Amino acid sequence: MSGAEEHWDVLIVGGGPVGACAAALLQRAAGSGRRALRIAVAEPARPARAAEGEPLDARVSAFSRAGERILASAGAWERIDAQRVQPYERMCVWPAHLPARSPDALLFDAAAVGEADLGAIAENRLVQCATLDAFEAAGGTILTAGFTGLSIRDEAVEVQLGERSLRCRLLVGADGARSRVRESIGIAVQAADYGQTAIVANVRTERPHERTAWQRFLGAGTLAFLPLADGTSSIVWSIEEAVARERLAMSQTQFEAALQEASGGVLGTLELCTERAGLALRRLRAERFAAARCALIGDAAHVVHPLAGQGVNLGLLDAAALVQCVLQALRAGEDPGALAPLRRYERWRKSELAPMALAIDGFNRFLAHGQGPLARAAQHGLLWVNRSEALKRLFIAQALGLSGELPAAARPGAPPLS
Numbered sequence: 001m002s003g004a005e006e007h008w009d010v011l012i013v014g015g016g017p018v019g020a021c022a023a024a025l026l027q028r029a030a031g032s033g034r035r036a037l038r039i040a041v042a043e044p045a046r047p048a049r050a051a052e053g054e055p056l057d058a059r060v061s062a063f064s065r066a067g068e069r070i071l072a073s074a075g076a077w078e079r080i081d082a083q084r085v086q087p088y089e090r091m092c093v094w095p096a097h098l099p100a101r102s103p104d105a106l107l108f109d110a111a112a113v114g115e116a117d118l119g120a121i122a123e124n125r126l127v128q129c130a131t132l133d134a135f136e137a138a139g140g141t142i143l144t145a146g147f148t149g150l151s152i153r154d155e156a157v158e159v160q161l162g163e164r165s166l167r168c169r170l171l172v173g174a175d176g177a178r179s180r181v182r183e184s185i186g187i188a189v190q191a192a193d194y195g196q197t198a199i200v201a202n203v204r205t206e207r208p209h210e211r212t213a214w215q216r217f218l219g220a221g222t223l224a225f226l227p228l229a230d231g232t233s234s235i236v237w238s239i240e241e242a243v244a245r246e247r248l249a250m251s252q253t254q255f256e257a258a259l260q261e262a263s264g265g266v267l268g269t270l271e272l273c274t275e276r277a278g279l280a281l282r283r284l285r286a287e288r289f290a291a292a293r294c295a296l297i298g299d300a301a302h303v304v305h306p307l308a309g310q311g312v313n314l315g316l317l318d319a320a321a322l323v324q325c326v327l328q329a330l331r332a333g334e335d336p337g338a339l340a341p342l343r344r345y346e347r348w349r350k351s352e353l354a355p356m357a358l359a360i361d362g363f364n365r366f367l368a369h370g371q372g373p374l375a376r377a378a379q380h381g382l383l384w385v386n387r388s389e390a391l392k393r394l395f396i397a398q399a400l401g402l403s404g405e406l407p408a409a410a411r412p413g414a415p416p417l418s
């Protein structure tokens with residue numbers, strides 16, 4: 001590969017919520033003025049905006065307070081149609097051996113820590129559109145093309161987007177779990193299939209969702225109901241692959257009956273209002289998040305089980321941390337692709353991720369899927385958490401994404417990055 005004519009300071013491959021957010025944060029902080037950076041995002045599949053009155057999509061995520069603040073710093077949160085976003089005030093978690101709405105169920109209430117809510121549920125597509133729009137509005141460029149290869153030189157990275165060749169000083173891989181950027185740099189991963197599939201769909205429920213996220217640990221999986229803005233709920237039902245295949249092949253009526261049984265009737269009778277989709281679940285962690293002139297963020301760097309609703313939020317924290325490290329380097333007169341700030345980013349995010357990934361795996365192993373004595377002990381341990389206000393506060397801080405070393409963009413009243 002040689003002779004690229006097109007030059008960028010920073011190229012972000014992947015305009016998913018995480019890549020687009022990193023791009024918008026950087027563009028707003030360093031994309032104008034005398035020494036403005038030239039920043040581009042390569043995204044082959046930009047999603048269409050939701051049409052007026054279009055029903056809610058079944059692919060939604062719970063955004064933590066930290067995630068919301070970072071998206072606000074990127075200029076994206078206010079672009080999301082508030083009518084389609086549902087803040088949630090409570091989270092109720094209960095193991096299979098208890099009835100639904102048992103007084104022993106673990107209830108996290110935002111009001112108990114003086115917060116209005118614990119976060120908000122929004123459609124992935126809507127957040128992605130808003131974030132790409134915020135990047136463009138700040139003067140960024142979106143290249144409708146997919147990454148196909150690279151070659152790293154001392155002074156730049158030469159990148160191939162199909163037929164198109166270009167050079168950049170910093171390349172950010174935000175191209176998701178199957179990252180080609182990660183593969184091309186030669187970064188190894190530790191990965192394993194959970195042997196589970198998450199069935200996602202939206203359901204109409206007999207009882208109101210009460211702005212509450214409900215999650216039942218089933219012993220053979222988890223079933224979550226996330227409250228949606230139109231009164232329906234989004235289900236994420238993570239179960240063994242073979243069982244999921246059976247459930248996906250069932251008729252609508254049979255599926256609704258099986259779902260109702262798994263829910264313990266917490267929201268009354270249930271009726272599907274979208275198609276069902278099955279998503280295979282795996283965990284993944286890249287051995288390095290940074291290399292010469294390259295960094296990985298979001299699912300390209302790490303994938304966690306969806307049961308804690310943290311994947312995209314961890315990715316947004318990566319985006320904000322990376323941008324902060326790059327801006328520090330620029331202030332010190334360094335090149336945006338200098339290795340030292342990228343290593344700083346890597347150390348920071350790896351140390352934050354390790355305990356979170358361990359906790360999520362523990363929840364999956366002992367609370368969601370465990371059947372043995374350890375699992376029973378863990379399920380009973382949940383009840384202790386319920387009796388300790390201090391422990392509950394700790395869990396709420398985790399759910400809000402406000403524990404650990406936060407990037408400036410995730411702190412309260414964060415000023416625009418500069």
Ligand SMILES: Cc1cc2nc3c(=O)[nH]c(=O)nc-3n(C[C@H](O)[C@H](O)[C@H](O)COP(=O)(O)OP(=O)(O)OC[C@H]3O[C@@H](n4cnc5c(N)ncnc54)[C@H](O)[C@@H]3O)c2cc1C
Nearest residue numbers: 014016018061062146147175176298299309310311312313
């Ligand atoms: C069932 C389920 C429920 C979940 N619920 C939650 C939740 O409630 N809360 C939460 O925080 N997280 C949740 N997650 C996790 C969350 O969906 C992911 O962590 C998040 O989508 C990762 O965002 P990303 O931008 O890193 O990657 P992606 O969303 O995968 O985006 C990657 C982007 O890169 C682009 N791309 C791919 N290849 C190329 C290429 N070669 N060149 C250029 N571009 C490319 C793609 O088109 C895409 O736009 C859930 C996940 C699952 C499976």
